[in-house]
Amino acid sequence: MSIEEVRGFLQQYGKAKDILEMNDSTATVELAAQALGIEPARIAKSISLQDGDSGMIVVVAGDAKIDNKKFKEEFGFKAKMLTPKDTLSITGHPVGGVCPFALPKNVKVFLDESMKRFATMYPACGSHNSAIEVTLIELEQYSQSRKWIDVSKIVT
Secondary structure (H helix, E strand, C coil): CHHHHHHHHHHCCCCHHHCEECCCCCCCHHHHHHHHCCCHHHEEEEEEEEECCEEEEEEEECCEEECHHHHHHHHCCCCCECCHHHHHHHHCCCCCCCCCCCCCCCCEEEEEHHHHHCCEEEECCCCCCEECCEEHHHHHHHHCCCEEECCEEECC
């Protein structure tokens, strides 16, 4: 089970017990924000994208989406979402629970500037009903992010 892998992974940082498991689904930004009682923008949305034969995760604020022009300028190719089946096989996490933690080594993580408006964010933890509150520094460390990028736009 993916959440157990994330729990084991976060144990090294002393954060395993900070994972929040809700009775309600947190599989979408709106559901997660409602379950946590926070504004949707503070949900750290992990977007699973194709990267050659592997995948990449771009984490954006809940009110942001990938800006295709910015993405192509940053990476040199068009953003293409993984299918639900590929998301699970490549990241080890199911759609609705994808997070930037406990990923295979070949899956690169990038953090988007859209999150820098907030002191803390809430990414999922490998299941459709989990989240954890982390600072941006913690998110960067725990996700083993390659770098901060600017590939999104805020949607209203």
